[in-house]
Amino acid sequence: MQCSVYNNKKMFGHLVREWEPITSQPNICELTCLAKGTHFFYSFGKVLDGTRCDKESKDMCINGECVPVGCDGELNSDAKEDFCMKCGGKNDTCTRYQTVYIEPPPTQGFIGYRNCTVVPAEATHIQITEHTPNFLAMVEGSQHVLNGDWSLHWSGNIHAGGVVFEYDRKTNGNERLFAKGPTKRPLTLEVILTDSNGPNITISYWLPKKEISSNDVVDIKVTEKPVESKHKKNTIKNNDVIITSDFTNDKPVKPYHTKRFDKTACQVCEKVRGGRVKHFCSSDFVIHVDVLDKQIVNGQIRFDVSILHTYKNVTPLQTREFLWIQSTCNCPMIRPNKEYLIMGVNTYDAASGQSRLVILSTSLVRTWKVKDHEKWVKTKEKQDKLCQRFTHRSTL
Template sequence: MAPARPAPVPLPWGSILPLPQGCPGGSVPFRAMQCSLYDNKPVLGTPARYRWVPFHGAPNVCDLNCLAVGHNFYYTFGRVLDGTRCGPGSPDLCISGRCLSVGCDGILGSGTRPDACGQCGGGHDTCLFVHRLFQGVDPSSGYFGYMNVTKIPAGATHIKVTDKSRNYLALMTSDGRYVLNGDWSIAWPGPYEAAGTRLRYARAPDGTESLEAAGPTNEDLHVMVLLQEPNPGIEYEFWLPRRHPEPGRGDASPLRQPQPRGAGSPPPQEPPVTPAPAPPPQPGGSATEPLPRSPPGRSGAGAAAGRCGRCHPAKGRSQRIWHFCQSDFVFQGRILARRLLGQETRYEVEVKMPYRHRFPLVAREYVWVPNTCGCPPLQEGGEYLLMARRHVNYERTLNRILLQDDGYARPWTPREDRLVREAARHCPQPRPP
């Protein structure tokens, strides 16, 4: 004899229900639990005993249709209990044998749905739609490699990125961890998890790529491109709640992105480049900052001619406080690599401990020094306390971290950590942008 089941209690239209929640990991789904009540019980008027699991191919989704394990038939044990989902992954619920929708406001039959940016019952006027085409040129150093496309802020929904070329889309989280196509290694198409949402990465035989995610994301995502050929254009779009500031177009092509190292195929060798001429002065001041002039005989032309003099590192408490207050970036970093490019030196740095930053700082950065003399002296593998400025050129095609040759760069020690924290008390902390 089948076990007794509680009689369903009809709920009036418009009842307020608790929003459906996912079951804890390892728990038995509600419909499966109802089928299991009939395990090893006599049914069909025979002494045969069966074990039952949900069957989802029957016409009425609100009947308790259960499949006999190991057999090719199912049996209907009446209706499911009220509150059972109509199907796997469905937000709708069975009430008195009918599949009814529950609005995102928890009201049965209200029909209220989230808007494009995830706000329950909101209209599109509460959302900001971002739709752009990135047509950035190749990096100014002339090599093919990684280049930033845009930052997708936390809270974004309905994300879609499309690239129609032989280049490869890449994706990095806010902590500098690659999700897709990082470190010169190409990932398989398919689903991926990142920033609290599921991503779908697709790549067609002709090279066309797409990256889609429903969102909302719980952290910033950085879209990049691994260049193999000139960029014909990368289209991207997403929705944001109106409270988010619209991403600036200046964020679309910074050249500060760290170059991946030590995995997959090595990047091509980078030819030396000649720095751009100094920008003309701008009336009334400007947010852009020209390269600082170096004393003759230590850098610039003197460095190219091999006439490097002694380095003059910043020393003393007053210099430490002055540099700390004037710098856009103060952090503990480990030097990963050093490369001479034209009359400048570029260091790849792992950011280990940020103390101060007026602008975003990721786990790996390039730090540029406007000379090739080794001033300040930074050794590969060493850890240093660095105080640097942001440099954006007149054309706004460069956005990088610049460490002046007479800037503050000291080997990191616990004592240096204590001293820099003391210096922080003498100037206001910057507000993140």
């Protein structure tokens, strides 16, 4: 629009009838235009104040510089929307809903569409990942909006439920769906079984707390020939958090890309120093867990844990969670089939687009002792007073 002001004007003695904007340039707040039908471009200086730096951001150009704009509409504001899409919020008006859909490898009849779960209306920050050679599919109403009729979409934007999903499908079969939301209509998630490896799908999203109810757990009947399996469905309700997961013998099936631990590249774990109060105050979560399983996923250690008691958390935690160590070295030392007192931080993982519960090499991890429970309860009760001496750290 701003380039068109210079249409039908002479430039260096030549009439240029139409100019087009060039957006892929180092200085996004510079008005650089291309003469249509030619390779000639020219910079007319700064764009008008108030011009958006890019379509996906509220940041705007002021006096030729890109100035951040917070969700409150103020310049140079660092106010951001939380997962509930509340400006400056602390994720306390909504609750995370997570479903892990896992099946063991089928023995026969594995080709076909299978229903997995329903993403309800009002869901925000929807993240769906699949890491096996099977494919994701999505239905709105009675129509497929993704990978229907045995036709696969390329990576790109998918319009569904009144929002735009970013769909990414890698050549290795990994898939990711993400939408900021909120969805206006419910969506049915399906998996296209095309491989002898069973699906391993993680679905997470946030819902307003008032919307969470037992009605959000939808029992879906399989419309194709059922796949032979012995898995059972667990539905847990804990503090208004609903988790629905498919497990075999209460242990997740290992994904096909699981690798052996490379112990040769790891050093001896350093001793964690500092008092328990300092670690408690600098951590985002302090929990008593039972470690159910341990895997390497994309170069990181992932622990599947059952949370037995929560002493501190800055975001809602579920009865079943994944904890991560961001390397293949098991420091601190944690073993499956044991109970621990674990502290850590909440981080944002750019690769998956999800928030994660991360155990740092400096995090306090202790083998669980029953006698310690009262000690941590008292620490929790007095944390406001005890933590005044320490600066809270919530990022890596």
